[in-house]
Amino acid sequence: MSIPSHPAPTAARRRISAFFYRRRWLKLLTLLTPPLGWLLIVYLAALAVLLATAFWQQDVLSGKIVHTWTWANLQSIRDDSAIHTVTRNTVQMALLVTLTDMLLAFPLAYYMVRVASRRTRSLLFLGVLMPLWSSYLIKAYTWRLMTGDAGTINWAFDKVGVGPFHIAYTTTAMWLAFSYIWLPYMVLPIYAALERIPGSLLEASSDLGGRAGRTFRSVILPLALPGIAAGSIFTFSLTLGDYIMVDLVGGNKQDFLGSLIFRYQGVANDLPLAAAIALIPVAVISLYLVLVKRLGAFEAL
Amino acid sequence: MESRTTRIALRVVAFAVMGFIYAPLLVIVMASFNAAKVPTWPIVHYSTHWWSLAIHDDRARTALENSFKVAAAATAVALLLGTAAAFALSRYRFFGKNSISLLFVLPIALPGIVTGLSLLSVIRYFGITPSLTTVVVGHATFCIVVVYNNVVARLRRSSVSFEEASMDLGADGWQTFRYVSLPNLATALVAGGLLAFALSFDEIVVTNFTAGFQETLPLWIYNQFRLPNTAQEVNAVAVFVIALTALPVFLAQRLMRDSGGLTSR
Numbered sequence: 001m002s003i004p005s006h007p008a009p010t011a012a013r014r015r016i017s018a019f020f021y022r023r024r025w026l027k028l029l030t031l032l033t034p035p036l037g038w039l040l041i042v043y044l045a046a047l048a049v050l051l052a053t054a055f056w057q058q059d060v061l062s063g064k065i066v067h068t069w070t071w072a073n074l075q076s077i078r079d080d081s082a083i084h085t086v087t088r089n090t091v092q093m094a095l096l097v098t099l100t101d102m103l104l105a106f107p108l109a110y111y112m113v114r115v116a117s118r119r120t121r122s123l124l125f126l127g128v129l130m131p132l133w134s135s136y137l138i139k140a141y142t143w144r145l146m147t148g149d150a151g152t153i154n155w156a157f158d159k160v161g162v163g164p165f166h167i168a169y170t171t172t173a174m175w176l177a178f179s180y181i182w183l184p185y186m187v188l189p190i191y192a193a194l195e196r197i198p199g200s201l202l203e204a205s206s207d208l209g210g211r212a213g214r215t216f217r218s219v220i221l222p223l224a225l226p227g228i229a230a231g232s233i234f235t236f237s238l239t240l241g242d243y244i245m246v247d248l249v250g251g252n253k254q255d256f257l258g259s260l261i262f263r264y265q266g267v268a269n270d271l272p273l274a275a276a277i278a279l280i281p282v283a284v285i286s287l288y289l290v291l292v293k294r295l296g297a298f299e300a301l
Numbered sequence: 302m303e304s305r306t307t308r309i310a311l312r313v314v315a316f317a318v319m320g321f322i323y324a325p326l327l328v329i330v331m332a333s334f335n336a337a338k339v340p341t342w343p344i345v346h347y348s349t350h351w352w353s354l355a356i357h358d359d360r361a362r363t364a365l366e367n368s369f370k371v372a373a374a375a376t377a378v379a380l381l382l383g384t385a386a387a388f389a390l391s392r393y394r395f396f397g398k399n400s401i402s403l404l405f406v407l408p409i410a411l412p413g414i415v416t417g418l419s420l421l422s423v424i425r426y427f428g429i430t431p432s433l434t435t436v437v438v439g440h441a442t443f444c445i446v447v448v449y450n451n452v453v454a455r456l457r458r459s460s461v462s463f464e465e466a467s468m469d470l471g472a473d474g475w476q477t478f479r480y481v482s483l484p485n486l487a488t489a490l491v492a493g494g495l496l497a498f499a500l501s502f503d504e505i506v507v508t509n510f511t512a513g514f515q516e517t518l519p520l521w522i523y524n525q526f527r528l529p530n531t532a533q534e535v536n537a538v539a540v541f542v543i544a545l546t547a548l549p550v551f552l553a554q555r556l557m558r559d560s561g562g563l564t565s566r
Contacts, residue, residue, distance in 0.1 A: 006480060009473040017473030027474075028393045032401075035386035035445060038378075039404055043442050046419035053422045065425065104318050111315035115308050124319065126551065131322055133499050133546045134329070137522045138539035141532065142325050145332070145342065152328055152342050183322065212303060233410055241412020244505060248526065258414050265418060265510075271425060278418050285411055298406055301450050 047282075054276040058269070065271060073276035083260070087280055090257040093175065094239040098186075098232045100179040105186035105231065106224075113194040128187045136181060140248040143177035144168075147249065169251035177249040178239050185238070186231035189300050193227025194220070229297035236288055240281045257281050326543075333536035355537040364521035365542070371433055371517055372501040375440035379497045380490060382441075383448025391456040408443045416442065417510030424511065431513035439511040440504055444497035451493030452486060459485055495550060502546075518542070 009017065020027045054073055057066045077083050108128075112121050131139070146152040147167050157163035167173045197220060205215040243258035252259060257280060265274035303311070328342075335341065336348035355361060390402055408416060420439050424431055463485070467477040505519040512520060522538070525531040 006472070006476060008471060009476060013475065014473050017475065020474055021468075024393070025395075028389055028395065031385045031389040035382035035389075035449075036401065036404075038382055038445065039408070039442070042438055043408055043416070043419075044404065046423045047415075049422040049426055050415070050419040053426075104321070107311055107314040108318045111311040114303065115311050116315075124315070127319055128322070130547065130550065131326060132496075133503075133550055134326060134543045135519065135522065135539045136503050137505060137519055137526075138329055138535065139325060141526060141535070142329050142332070146325060146328060148342075150342065155342055180321065180325065183318075212307070237410055237412050241414040241506070243414060244523070258412070261414055261418060262509075265421070271418075271422065274418060275422060278415050281412050282415055289406075289410055298402070301406060301409075 050275050050278060053272050054279055056272045058272050073273050076273065077276055077280070082255075083277065083280075086255045086257060086260055087284075089171075089254065090240060090281075091284060093171070093178065093256070094236045096175060097178040097182065097239045098235040100175070101183050101186040101235045102228060102232065104179070104183060105190050106228070109187050109190040109194055112191055125191070128184050128191075132184050137244065137248070139181055140177060140245050143173065143180065143245075143249050144251075147173035147176065169249075169253045171250075171254065174245060174250045177245055178242070181245070182235040182238050185234035186228075189227040189230040189234075190224060191227075193224045193230075193300055197223045226296035226300035229292040229295040230300035233289070233292060233297060233301070237285055240284060329536060330540050332533070333540045335533060335536075337533070338530050339532070351533045351537040352541075354534045355541065358534065358538075360516070361518075361521055361534075361538055364516040364518045365538075367433060367515055368502050368518040371436050371440060372498045374437045375444045375501040376494050376498045378437070378441040379444035379448045380494055383445045383493065383497075384452050384486070384490065386445070386449050387452035387456055391453050392461065405446055405449050407446075409446045413443075413504075413506035417507040420507070421510040431511055433513075433515050433517075435511045435513070436508055436517065439507045440501040443507075444501055447497045447500060448490070448493035451489045451496070455486055455489035499546070499550075 020030075053065070055069050055071070057068060057070050057072060058064075059066050108124075112124050116124060147169075148154070149164060149166060149168050151168070153167070154164040157165065167176075201219055201223075202215055205219045210218065241258045242256065243262040246252060246254070246256045246259040250256075257277065261274045261277050264270050264277060268274075331344060333351055334347045334349065335344045336346035336350060337344070386405060390398060390405070416439065420435070423429070424435060429435065463481050464477050467481045468474075472480065503519060504517075505523060508517055508520060509523075516524070518538075522535050525535045
């Protein structure tokens with residue numbers, strides 16, 4: 001291999017370089033200002049407008065937003081038991097999907113890292129990654145067809161002589177579809193976490209008399225936890241705010257927080273009330289983030 | 302370490318999960334060749350009718366082009382800003398660093414509907430006309446985070462001493478970045494960029510709130526579902542897009558395996 005040679009920088013460039021090198025804070029400022037500015041202006045400011053909108057009101061006649069402060073939206077959320085039920089159902093579904101994906105993803109990731117040959121591992125890795133590139137909408141729509149009364153699932157059940165089961169537009173159908181679509185988001189962080197565990201730790205554990213079960217519980221699981229927690233942020237948050245699947249797979253038979261927000265904003269054209277309801281998932285996720293941050297989830301994203 | 306029984310059990314479960322991942326994709330591919338007007342199962346007659354319909358659909362083609370433009374622009378913004386942020390937050394210590402790190406996680410931690418509704422509130426408040434540009438702004442916000450995460454992970458594993466050595470040997474800041482930092486980051490940038498592109502290309506939740514009259518591909522698909530007898534054509538378009546994106550993803554993945562990226566050990 002030949003060593004590439006590069007011309008020494010010109011005097012002017014060297015001066016600029018030295019200027020920045022001596023003033024590390026200036027370099028930091030140059031690096032940090034554009035991305036931070038973007039997130040502050042586009043994202044945080046937008047969240048602030050959302051928060052403000054939740055305290056404004058919709059003029060019934062003109063459909064315009066009146067910028068007078070009111071608690072009315074939050075009060076109607078507090079007093080509306082239907083919204084409470086929807087919140088409970090949505091959080092339950094998000095937790096159920098998260099748990100399902102953990103149970104499916106962990107053995108797969110574990111197999112990839114600890115058992116599979118190098119070749120199989122990279123094939124499986126690609127295999128998990130590829131579905132992320134196929135349309136989310138098409139996958140959702142396919143689950144609508146598969147869970148139909150005369151769909152693929154009932155067809156398969158019929159072949160083995162059971163069923164038919166009515167799962168079309170039910171919570172079960174949505175649970176299947178959600179768990180399916182977010183699964184890669186759980187596999188990848190768990191895989192990354194398991195892969196980072198040095199083999200020497202496992203040898204040490206067995207040298208010290210730890211059997212397979214003990215090594216798993218005391219070494220592997222604690223080290224994989226940040227990855228599991230990171231994956232759960234995706235599955236939990238993605239389920240919590242979804243309204244597409246509620247429409248395509250659930251047939252809008254049962255409301256979720258996402259579909260409620262979408263409808264208030266769209267059909268009812270009541271942006272302030274939609275904004276107020278949107279504060280519910282924000283609060284739930286914030287609470288969830290505080291919990292998983294302690295497990296080291298942010299370092300494993 | 303694992304016993305023989307455990308290994309076999311793991312293999313069975315792993316391949317069952319892979320089957321769960323791929324069975325619906327197989328159904329999609331097969332459905333695109335279903336001759337029937339409405340989706341049915343099992344498929345009785347096969348035909349390429351929906352494929353020829355999809356290929357000659359101008360609206361679908363425009364939507365596809367729009368999606369490419371949006372994803373390319375959002376990814377470009379994300380690569381620049383995400384990398385800068387990753388350097389700032391992993392190579393420097395400063396006041397408020399923890400809060401800023403949290404801010405860089407928020408756009409993917411909060412549900413898309415919150416981002417979408419927030420941007421819609423801004424659009425309404427300032428009377429901005431929604432267009433592909435507003436879509437790009439919305440997408441770039443979560444794409445920045447994806448690139449940032451990938452680059453930060455790489456920087457955490459690589460030592461500063463290479464960069465210091467380069468400076469000691471007489472390179473200036475730009476040369477050090479160009480010949481030392483950048484090659485080390487290349488695969489992380491490819492991985493982050495690809496993921497950002499894919500997420501933007503497929504995004505519907507935020508897009509729905511920020512788009513004007515121009516359709517991206519997911520918007521076209523979602524609108525097609527509202528019309529009768531169109532699901533079959535949508536299937537064909539979807540399979541076409543999967544085929545189109547499969548190759549670059551596959552190649553990028555191989556590239557990274559060979560040069561110490563995601564799949565290496």
